[in-house]
Amino acid sequence: MSDLLERLRGRGWRVTSQRRVVAEVLDGDHVHLTADEVHARAAHLLPEISRATVYNTLGEMVSLGEVMEVSTDGRAKRYDPNAHHPHQHLVCSHCGAIRDVHPSGDPLADLPQEQRFGFTVSQVEVTYRGLCPTCA
Amino acid sequence: MSDLLERLRGRGWRVTSQRRVVAEVLDGDHVHLTADEVHARAAHLLPEISRATVYNTLGEMVSLGEVMEVSTDGRAKRYDPNAHHPHQHLVCSHCGAIRDVHPSGDPLADLPQEQRFGFTVSQVEVTYRGLCPTCA
DNA sequence: TCCTACGATGGACGCTGTCCAGGTCAAGAA
DNA sequence: TTCTTGACCTGGACAGCGTCCATCGTAGGA
Numbered sequence A, B: 001m002s003d004l005l006e007r008l009r010g011r012g013w014r015v016t017s018q019r020r021v022v023a024e025v026l027d028g029d030h031v032h033l034t035a036d037e038v039h040a041r042a043a044h045l046l047p048e049i050s051r052a053t054v055y056n057t058l059g060e061m062v063s064l065g066e067v068m069e070v071s072t073d074g075r076a077k078r079y080d081p082n083a084h085h086p087h088q089h090l091v092c093s094h095c096g097a098i099r100d101v102h103p104s105g106d107p108l109a110d111l112p113q114e115q116r117f118g119f120t121v122s123q124v125e126v127t128y129r130g131l132c133p134t135c136a
Numbered sequence C: 001t002c003c004t005a006c007g008a009t010g011g012a013c014g015c016t017g018t019c020c021a022g023g024t025c026a027a028g029a030a
Numbered sequence D: 001t002t003c004t005t006g007a008c009c010t011g012g013a014c015a016g017c018g019t020c021c022a023t024c025g026t027a028g029g030a
Helices: A002-010 A017-025 A035-045 A051-063 B002-010 B017-025 B035-045 B051-063
Strands: A068-070 A078-080 A088-092 A098-101 A120-131 B068-070 B078-080 B088-092 B098-101 B120-131
Touching: A002 A017, A017 A035, A017 A051, A035 A051, A051 A078, B002 B017, B017 B035, B017 B051, B035 B051, B051 B078
Parallel strands: A088 A120, B088 B120
Antiparallel strands: A068 A078, A088 A098, A120 B120, B068 B078, B088 B098
């Protein structure tokens, strides 16, 4: 986990106890927590941590490219620490479970030039939706 | 436009003046209004219409599959009347402009079986991001 | 014309996220 | 170790988006 902390420290980030617990909470694979969930888990480790700090810290991690922001449901944004490995998301339409997936091929290549309307396209987000084994 | 109204009437929908103006506001191509924008335009045609009614009506149109819900920015959802022609979206990262686009190929086919983790995948949403000609 | 169930209203409420003034502290310097 | 300072944290107010609910209005059938 301190991978993330080490990288951030290397970028001149001041490491505080608040930032450390947020980084700890975000450790792991297939982690897609909302800001509120991050706050709840962080508060378990450091009871006085404020909501504003969690939002600020997450925002900074996103700016630094160390964490991805994902919004799969139009409600709260979710934070995905797996930002260094390009991937897409598979979401259960019923229970909201999320998995990281790696489609074959380059989704960007599927958009023909004449369908780009002069845009300089630089990024593609793909969300696959369906039912997970438990909900099906 | 009353395409939409006719289809809804055919499904036993009671047609009221409120529902009619919401359907009128949503008429056209490349229309991606937020609920609030729909409300503002509807109120121009029918000043007393309430916000709750607009939300209810949009929600019903979505349930009936006549309108698509799109959330491209993590803020307000947008409503796309072009629900009967499968398409994806191209979004300007700077000004938020949205275009309907039609990628070549079937994005669903790009997700190998072993990447589906037992999910029954039924739908794919693709959002292309970049800069529009004006913002570039 | 009358009835009635469905629809509309608007105000309260909840969730998500942002902002700000003031207090606190990490980390470098001596 | 102590000092200094600017970056950081806090808690609360506030704003945007969306939902809920009790009540009133009305479309459409009898």
